[in-house]
Amino acid sequence: xxxxxxxxxxxxxxxxxxxxxxxxxxxxxxxxxxxxxxxxxxxxxxxxxxxxxxxxxxxxxxxxxxxxxxxxxxxxxxxxxxxxxxxxxxxxxxxxxxxxxxxxxxxxxxxx
Amino acid sequence: xxxxxxxxxxxxxxxxxxxxxxxxxxxxxxxxxxxxxxxxxxxxxxxxxxxxxxxxxxxxxxxxxxxxxxxxxxxxxxxxxxxxxxxxxxxxxxxxxxxxxxxxxxxxxxxxxx
Numbered sequence: 001x002x003x004x005x006x007x008x009x010x011x012x013x014x015x016x017x018x019x020x021x022x023x024x025x026x027x028x029x030x031x032x033x034x035x036x037x038x039x040x041x042x043x044x045x046x047x048x049x050x051x052x053x054x055x056x057x058x059x060x061x062x063x064x065x066x067x068x069x070x071x072x073x074x075x076x077x078x079x080x081x082x083x084x085x086x087x088x089x090x091x092x093x094x095x096x097x098x099x100x101x102x103x104x105x106x107x108x109x110x111x112x
Numbered sequence: 113x114x115x116x117x118x119x120x121x122x123x124x125x126x127x128x129x130x131x132x133x134x135x136x137x138x139x140x141x142x143x144x145x146x147x148x149x150x151x152x153x154x155x156x157x158x159x160x161x162x163x164x165x166x167x168x169x170x171x172x173x174x175x176x177x178x179x180x181x182x183x184x185x186x187x188x189x190x191x192x193x194x195x196x197x198x199x200x201x202x203x204x205x206x207x208x209x210x211x212x213x214x215x216x217x218x219x220x221x222x223x224x225x226x
Contacts, residue, residue, distance in 0.1 A: 004154075032211045043202055043217045044155065051212055088154050098143060098209035099168050102154030 003027060004091050006103035013110055019076040021087050021106050026070070029094030033065055033072045036088040038105065044088055048074060079110040114139065116205050116218035124224045125193050133188045133221045135203030143167070143209030144186040146178060147202040149220075155202055161186055162209045190223075198225045 006023045013019045021035075032051055036044035048063040050056045050072065056063045062075040072091075076083055086105040093101060117136045125131055137144050143162040147155035157170040161180035180186045184205075190197055200222050204215035 034214055036217075043200070043220045046214050046216060049214045090154075092211045097167060097211060098145065098160055098162075098206065098213070098215070099157050099170075100145070100147070100155070100204075100215060101157070104152070104154050 003093065003101040004089055004103040006089050006106050008104055008106060010107040010109055013079050013108070015079060015081060015110055015112050017079050019079045019083065019108055019110070021074040021076075021089075021108070023072045023089030023103055024070055025072070025091045025101075027091070027093040028070060030091045031094055032092040033063070034090040034100070035061075035063060035074045036090060038086045038088055040085075076108075081110050081112055084109050116203055116216055118203050118218035118221050120221060121219065122222045122224075124226060126226050127193055127195060129193050130189065130191045131193060131223060133201050133203075133223075134185065135188070135218060136185045137205030138216060141205035141207050142184050143206045144180055144184065145204045145206075145209070145215060146186070146188045147204065148172075149200045149202060150198075158188070160209060167209060193225050195225050198223060
């Protein structure tokens with residue numbers, strides 16, 4: 001079982017819709033969770049971090065964490081074509097200080 | 113404020129050669145991590161350094177080595193290059209590499225092995 005798993009997609013949504021991206025992780029004692037956005041040919045850009053159960057909102061982005069289910073998600077409201085990118089879920093496990101484990105990423109396309 | 117800077121941006125090498133990649137962290141950040149990203153995959157952890165000491169190492173062969181300098185910049189060295197080393201090499205920095213600190217990435221070095 002991989003440490004972090006994401007639906008590879010691609011996910012396609014119309015402009016203005018809600019895009020929902022999901023991620024599961026294997027290490028029950030993982031403590032820190034991050035979402036990165038990566039445009040084609042570019043490096044990952046941090047968009048959200050979450051550390052405790054529940055929801056965290058930042059503009060059009062909402063991260064949701066459920067440690068009991070080992071599940072973290074990212075919702076993008078009012079999706080825009082500029083949101084089209086690959087979204088990477090990253091986790092810091094309980095036993096490894098500062099080492100990010102990434103999923104393969106979910107490719108999102110927002111069509112006008 | 114400048115973000116994480118990496119050099120060079122692109123590099124073409126042949127099999128068997130050696131390469132050195134460089135990284136300067138965000139000002140005030142003391143921890144630097146290196147990741148390798150091959151096409152279609154998420155980044156894979158190679159090394160983490162904090163205060164010039166290696167804090168962690170991923171599942172990479174001994175051909176990969178790194179170091180951190182007193183000004184917290186870092187170099188990644190790869191010897192005896194293989195075709196499979198072709199990838200985007202990413203450097204990330206954080207204040208002191210703790211679990212609750214997001215890591216911010218540079219633009220990466222794209223390494224192509226012929």
